[in-house]
Amino acid sequence: MAYVSIADKDHEQHMHDPQSFITKYIWSQDHKVIAIQYALVAIFVGLIAMGLSVMMRLQLGFPEWATFITPEEYYQYVTMHGMIMVIYLLTALFLGGFGNYLIPLQLGARDMVFPYMNMLSFWVYLLSVIVLLISFFIPDGPTGAGWTLYPPQAISEGTPGDGGGIVFMLASLSLFIVAFTMGGLNYVTTVLQARTRGMTLMRMPLSIWGIFVATILGLLAFPALLVAAIMMLLDRVIGTSFFMPAMLTLGETSEFSGGSPILFQHLFWFFGHPEVYIVALPAFGMVSDVLATHARKNIFGYRMMVWAIVGIGALSFVVWAHHMYVSGMNPYFGFFFATTTLIIAVPTALKVYNWVLTLWKGDLRLTVPMLFAIGFIFTFTHGGLTGLFLGNVTVDLPLSDTYFVVGHFHMVMGVSPVLVLFAAIYHWYPKITGRMFNNTLGTIHFWFTLLGTYAIYLPMHYIGFLGVPRRYYANGTMDIVDESVQLQNAGMSVAAIIVALTQLIFLFNMIWSLKYGKKAPGNPWGGTTLEWQTPQTPAAHGNWGENLPEVHRWAYDFSVPGAEKDFTPQNEPASDGVPVGRDHGVNH
Amino acid sequence: MSQDSTISSELSHADGMKGFVKDWSSDKQTFHVPWGKAMMWIFLLSDTFIFTCFLTGYLNVRASTRVEWPNPSEVFALSFGGDPIPLILIAIMTFILITSSGTMAMAVNMGYRKDRAKTASLMLITAAFGAMFVGMQAFEWTKLIIDEGVRPWSNPFGAPQFGAIFFMITGFHGMHVSIGVIYLVVVAMKVLRGDYEKRGYEIVEITGLYWHFVDLVWVFIFAFFYLW
Numbered sequence: 001m002a003y004v005s006i007a008d009k010d011h012e013q014h015m016h017d018p019q020s021f022i023t024k025y026i027w028s029q030d031h032k033v034i035a036i037q038y039a040l041v042a043i044f045v046g047l048i049a050m051g052l053s054v055m056m057r058l059q060l061g062f063p064e065w066a067t068f069i070t071p072e073e074y075y076q077y078v079t080m081h082g083m084i085m086v087i088y089l090l091t092a093l094f095l096g097g098f099g100n101y102l103i104p105l106q107l108g109a110r111d112m113v114f115p116y117m118n119m120l121s122f123w124v125y126l127l128s129v130i131v132l133l134i135s136f137f138i139p140d141g142p143t144g145a146g147w148t149l150y151p152p153q154a155i156s157e158g159t160p161g162d163g164g165g166i167v168f169m170l171a172s173l174s175l176f177i178v179a180f181t182m183g184g185l186n187y188v189t190t191v192l193q194a195r196t197r198g199m200t201l202m203r204m205p206l207s208i209w210g211i212f213v214a215t216i217l218g219l220l221a222f223p224a225l226l227v228a229a230i231m232m233l234l235d236r237v238i239g240t241s242f243f244m245p246a247m248l249t250l251g252e253t254s255e256f257s258g259g260s261p262i263l264f265q266h267l268f269w270f271f272g273h274p275e276v277y278i279v280a281l282p283a284f285g286m287v288s289d290v291l292a293t294h295a296r297k298n299i300f301g302y303r304m305m306v307w308a309i310v311g312i313g314a315l316s317f318v319v320w321a322h323h324m325y326v327s328g329m330n331p332y333f334g335f336f337f338a339t340t341t342l343i344i345a346v347p348t349a350l351k352v353y354n355w356v357l358t359l360w361k362g363d364l365r366l367t368v369p370m371l372f373a374i375g376f377i378f379t380f381t382h383g384g385l386t387g388l389f390l391g392n393v394t395v396d397l398p399l400s401d402t403y404f405v406v407g408h409f410h411m412v413m414g415v416s417p418v419l420v421l422f423a424a425i426y427h428w429y430p431k432i433t434g435r436m437f438n439n440t441l442g443t444i445h446f447w448f449t450l451l452g453t454y455a456i457y458l459p460m461h462y463i464g465f466l467g468v469p470r471r472y473y474a475n476g477t478m479d480i481v482d483e484s485v486q487l488q489n490a491g492m493s494v495a496a497i498i499v500a501l502t503q504l505i506f507l508f509n510m511i512w513s514l515k516y517g518k519k520a521p522g523n524p525w526g527g528t529t530l531e532w533q534t535p536q537t538p539a540a541h542g543n544w545g546e547n548l549p550e551v552h553r554w555a556y557d558f559s560v561p562g563a564e565k566d567f568t569p570q571n572e573p574a575s576d577g578v579p580v581g582r583d584h585g586v587n588h
Numbered sequence: 589m590s591q592d593s594t595i596s597s598e599l600s601h602a603d604g605m606k607g608f609v610k611d612w613s614s615d616k617q618t619f620h621v622p623w624g625k626a627m628m629w630i631f632l633l634s635d636t637f638i639f640t641c642f643l644t645g646y647l648n649v650r651a652s653t654r655v656e657w658p659n660p661s662e663v664f665a666l667s668f669g670g671d672p673i674p675l676i677l678i679a680i681m682t683f684i685l686i687t688s689s690g691t692m693a694m695a696v697n698m699g700y701r702k703d704r705a706k707t708a709s710l711m712l713i714t715a716a717f718g719a720m721f722v723g724m725q726a727f728e729w730t731k732l733i734i735d736e737g738v739r740p741w742s743n744p745f746g747a748p749q750f751g752a753i754f755f756m757i758t759g760f761h762g763m764h765v766s767i768g769v770i771y772l773v774v775v776a777m778k779v780l781r782g783d784y785e786k787r788g789y790e791i792v793e794i795t796g797l798y799w800h801f802v803d804l805v806w807v808f809i810f811a812f813f814y815l816w
Contacts, residue, residue, distance in 0.1 A: 113623040181634060189627040192618040200615045219630065223637035227645060230756070239741040240752035242649060255741070258653040258749060263645060270641075551615070 029115035030541055031100045034122050036432070038096035042089050045129055047503075049084035052077040054500050061493025063474035071473040072160035075144030078471055079161075080136075082147025083169070086275065087176060088129055090417055094282040095180070095218065096125060098424055099187050099211045101432065105531035106205050108196025108549045108571075110542050112186040121183035128175035135161070135168035143169045146471060148268060151243035151261050155236040157250060166236060170229045177222045177229075187215045196530075198551030202306065202584040203570070205529045205555040206299060209306050210285020213313040214278045220317070221274035228267035235259070265327055269320035276413050277316040281309055283420035284351055287373045289555075290423050291355055293527050294370035295362030296566050298556035300354040303584050308347035315344045325393050326400045334393040341391035345384070352381055363559065363566070367525070368442035372423035375450040376416050383412025386461065401471075404464025407457045415453045422449070422506070429510070430524045431531055434538045435517030441509040448502040455495035459488045526567045529555050533569050557581040622790045625797070632801045635764075639805050642757050643812055649749045658745030660814050663736075664728070678814050681724050682806065685765075688717030689803045692796045699792035704779055707792060711776035714799065718769040725762050729755070754813070761809055764802045771795055 025033060056077050058066045069077075100118065104111050112118045135142040144160030145153055153159055155166055191204070191212045204212075231242040235256070243264040244256030292299040299305060321329060321337040355377050364370070386408040389395045399405060422445070429437050463485050468475055475481055475489075523532040535545040549571040557568040560581040574580045619626055650657055665672035695710035732738040732754075743751040775795045778784065784791055 114627065181631070185627050185631055185634075188630050189623055193616075193621075193623050193626050195616050198615050201618070203615075219634040220637050223634060224641045227638060227641035230760075231645060234740065234752065234756060240756075241741065241748055242645065242752060258649075258655060258747060260648060260652040263648045263652070266648075267641060267645065 029119045035101035042093040046089035052081040057493040057496040061490040074473045090279040109194040113189045124179035128172045132172040135165045138164045170233045173229045177226045184215045196548045203554045206288040207285040210281040214281040217274040218278045221271045224267045225271035269323045273320040274316045283417040286424045287420045290373040294365045296558045297362040300357035311347045369423045369427035371446045376419040380416040402464040403460040407460030430520030436520045437513040445506045452499035553580045554583045628794045646753045653747040655747040688714045692799045696793045696796045699789035708776040708780040715769045715772040
């Protein structure tokens, strides 16, 4: 059998089997339960963010009708939608959810290295979400400063939510960073130190590579946001002037003097740009695994895919000021940041080519996760190409703060990672729950979501070219804007509402299948990676039963010539019937 | 067992650069250290970025403020009857903190020799030095706030950011020292109780890593904020 007894004390963790319901499902230290807890909370706040986006679209599409939304509320929706989607949904679901679930299972570990800290990570995350949501219920409501929270506006009087919303927001962000750090330290240490026998770094599935590098980015980038949040809290609460210059507000001179708003922008984007890749890299990794599995082909250029992930991660720390071209900077800096930004396109394009070449002549199985993964290649390429425009200083200046930017980043970092999340949820749903989802509902969900996405975001590029500014209340009805824009806005809003309703199908499918879905086999897709080889489905506490699995090959032995099956699990030793495909983890 | 040898031959060792890459990406462990130690190193790397951001923020604010920056040698001078001696308190604090790093290193040594009593007492001495440091910082804060009227939003010497940065950075560092003191006392007590007899005394070194880091950060704060 594939399981070989390993007499290695250091690697075997001492497992306490949880006894009661509470230790099993509530105060659980099991990485799989923590992953599900993270995922459920993230999806819950994600639904709130989706609701907010529907409200915004109602306002923009039908300004005469949607008068119940005031301009102040509109700004609050913009802010909370952005912040929740980027931080509390995408970061938390990719790393807290899938990171927690996949790392020990795909590496052949029993759990994270420090399960107690992992549990704390979730509870602090929940606390940060609660603090964030409290701001909806205070008199002024949440902050309306825009998701980038630029000072001086963010903490000046007159901005919606200047009473308490901004304080709750900054406190919640700080808590989130504490939670992320506790989880992130676990993920990185587990990947580095707790792999099973035979699992070298170059045999890890790309999902793990993406999550691993993204977590390192997070550990190095979130400090900048923490520092910015602390300094802004001090400005707001005790009246220091880190970010606040002397200014005249509402006819009065403010108490502040001598601060630098640009400093905040630097700190924010030193976090903010790596954050894009904190979300994108796990998506890159997971989509690679989904594509290879459902195309029954090894991933094209595994080694290059790994180096592209590492390279993108490293480059993401030297491009941040491309978000600040209009803030004003020395032209040489603009030149530098434009160059580094465009260089990122090289490893990114390499990845896109490799995904397409993975599909090339594959035995494609258009399952629901595969559909979403292919959809991702489209939206990501589209969003990536518009990124090339915005990366150039001269092109960015006229397009900055228009709907072109909104269209671009929703394509590349909004929709694309979300499509991968759907692909991943469908792909791993049988392993997580032990049930199959409903295929028809999944396919309907896919087509409405993908086509709806284009119906929403393609027109945004056009109205962006027309110069429609973003973040404006009722912008289709202003004099500076073409009349035709209002029609486009209404169209986008209808599409957005349809897409939002489609997500209810997804939710229904997930919940209904939990009880009525077909019982899932242990390895429904014929996957090679270790999580599909667990003795029980869903994996039991401790994941592997008596003995840890042993890895004998890389993660992509699909359709190897001469093999009996069209996939060979990583833990199957080489023998006559099961030759080893391309394996980078060992010397040849 | 035959499969075990298959794996070993798959993972055979190589020389030179290839061997280095192999070792680094070997199965199971990248670094041959306990999990806790690896995690502490990664945490310290992350924490380095926090302090780096604080210090770059400070440099930026100091460069952008339009009011003159106060002279730290004058602000942080103490007089003992005679002429004020510049930075005397800070010098003593720095000396104490660096001494505590010395006692910490000795504790790590004693830990690996499994000398429980000496390890614990050296750790407690380190903690005492740390507590002394925090105490002197409290004295410094009190003096600045009560006697000289320095506030986070204003001060009598010049740029208001001076007080803001001072309280924020030394406060954040002082919090690190305080956490370190608690951490040291807890681990020392467990050492004394014999909790690590079986697991080994790496925990002392891990605690030491944190402590040396806090010490190192202070050197940078001292250099950038007080000396410049």
